[in-house]
Amino acid sequence: MKLEIAVLSGDGIGPEVTSQAVKAMEAIAHRFDHSFTFKDALVGAIAIEKTGNPLPDKTLQLCADTDAVLFGAIGDPKYDNNPSAPVRPEQGLLRLRKELGLYANIRPVKAYETLLDKSPLKRKIIEGTDISIYRELTGGIYFGEKRLNDEGTIASDLCEYSKEEIERISHLAFKAAQKRRKKLTLVDKANVLESSRLWRKVVTEIATEYPDVGLDFLFVDNAAMQMILNPSQFDVILTENMFGDIISDEASVIGGSIGLLASASVGDTCCMFEPIHGSYPQATGKGIANPIAAILSAAMLLEHFDLMDEANAIKEAVEKALELNITTPDLNSLNPLTTEKVGDFIYDYILNPEDSNINFENIHVGQSTII
Ligand SMILES: NC(=O)c1ccc[n+]([C@@H]2O[C@H](COP(=O)([O-])OP(=O)(O)OC[C@H]3O[C@@H](n4cnc5c(N)ncnc54)[C@H](O)[C@@H]3O)[C@@H](O)[C@H]2O)c1
Ligand SMILES: CC(C)[C@H](C(=O)O)[C@@H](O)C(=O)O
Numbered sequence: 625m626k627l628e629i630a631v632l633s634g635d636g637i638g639p640e641v642t643s644q645a646v647k648a649m650e651a652i653a654h655r656f657d658h659s660f661t662f663k664d665a666l667v668g669a670i671a672i673e674k675t676g677n678p679l680p681d682k683t684l685q686l687c688a689d690t691d692a693v694l695f696g697a698i699g700d701p702k703y704d705n706n707p708s709a710p711v712r713p714e715q716g717l718l719r720l721r722k723e724l725g726l727y728a729n730i731r732p733v734k735a736y737e738t739l740l741d742k743s744p745l746k747r748k749i750i751e752g753t754d755i756s757i758y759r760e761l762t763g764g765i766y767f768g769e770k771r772l773n774d775e776g777t778i779a780s781d782l783c784e785y786s787k788e789e790i791e792r793i794s795h796l797a798f799k800a801a802q803k804r805r806k807k808l809t810l811v812d813k814a815n816v817l818e819s820s821r822l823w824r825k826v827v828t829e830i831a832t833e834y835p836d837v838g839l840d841f842l843f844v845d846n847a848a849m850q851m852i853l854n855p856s857q858f859d860v861i862l863t864e865n866m867f868g869d870i871i872s873d874e875a876s877v878i879g880g881s882i883g884l885l886a887s888a889s890v891g892d893t894c895c896m897f898e899p900i901h902g903s904y905p906q907a908t909g910k911g912i913a914n915p916i917a918a919i920l921s922a923a924m925l926l927e928h929f930d931l932m933d934e935a936n937a938i939k940e941a942v943e944k945a946l947e948l949n950i951t952t953p954d955l956n957s958l959n960p961l962t963t964e965k966v967g968d969f970i971y972d973y974i975l976n977p978e979d980s981n982i983n984f985e986n987i988h989v990g991q992s993t994i995i
């Protein structure tokens with residue numbers, strides 16, 4: 625298959641982890657005889673620095689013209705520490721999602737067998753956890769009208785949803801549940817918010833079209849607690865934009881690191897694949913960022929194009945790396961590897977999964993001098 629992919633590495637650790645994802649895709653192209661072309665473009669703080677715009681027209685055009693977007697991360701303390709900065713890197717990401725119509729953000733959360741003892745949560749609580757979070761991505765409080773009065777003393781962000789916005793992602797979530805364990809949990813705040821009451825009404829109506837899927841509801845505050853107390857009860861979680869942002873970072877604790885959580889953002893015509901983490905500025909250039917979230921985002925890209933064997937080849941390489949403890953310091957404080965070395969191992973394993981010559985011992989040599 626021929627695919628043209630826009631690569632938006634962004635800021636902080638974005639370029640370090642995205643280059644490992646590109647590398648994994650190059651190994652896939654080689655092994656399965658595909659032609660993947662990668663085209664770099666600016667986004668985020670680096671784009672502001674170079675062009676004054678967090679999402680230059682050229683970048684947006686490239687994303688619209690290519691088959692898929694591989695996104696790294698955006699964000700810089702320069703803007704985080706200056707609340708009144710007139711232009712912000714995050715605006716680039718939000719506009720990109722909106723302009724490409726990426727209304728559904730799918731965030732898988734999994735407790736890997738080999739990492740059960742690395743999570744701060746107890747093994748018996750997280751064992752078997754396999755959740756797919758469907759986060760609405762182009763509506764809600766993120767995109768509602770924002771106001772600040774002239775005195776700068778009163779501010780508001782409008783949380784608005786239309787029936788159509790709720791319907792389109794709900795159908796995707798129900799269809800996903802049908803292929804999984806047939807359970808869908810709507811996470812909302814319907815005891816307080818009018819917008820959540822509309823979500824409940826619309827989702828309840830749509831549920832009649834999917835009689836094989838069990839639907840339940842959970843208030844977001846309770847959901848936050850259940851995620852830690854009993855995460856394996858969840859199958860598909862459907863939720864609005866901000867609740868999905870928050871509970872997915874929380875859910876990343878189950879797997880052991882946010883550096884493992886990938887995502888796919890899809891709409892009717894475009895698609896983008898991004899780790900759920902941010903630009904982790906403290907780690908920039910240190911080689912300590914976990915590249916697996918970015919690499920698994922590339923696997924989600926392949927799945928999107930029905931390249932299932934290819935996606936599985938990436939997932940198997942990742943699982944092998946985790947099994948052999950070939951991981952960055954977030955998962956391996958004693959004998960960590962650099963971002964690049966983890967990427968190298970995954971690259972080699974994709975190319976030669978059967979090759980017993982991949983020297984697992986050597987890969988750890990000299991680590992203390994690298995990190
Ligand atoms: N999609 C995105 O581009 C995105 C997402 C979240 C935050 N941000 C931006 O990133 C900047 C920093 O935000 P933040 O510190 O709140 O969130 P962050 O996700 O960048 O980092 C939070 C913590 O998560 C851990 N972490 C994150 N990525 C990791 C990785 N690959 N490997 C290992 N550990 C990892 C680190 O412990 C880090 O301190 C901000 O400017 C924010 O707006 C961007
Ligand atoms: C950086 C920010 C705008 C973004 C979001 O809130 O969607 C991030 O937290 C994410 O999860 O992708």
Ligand SMILES: [Mg+2]
Pocket residue numbers: 869870873900
């Ligand atoms: Mg987030």
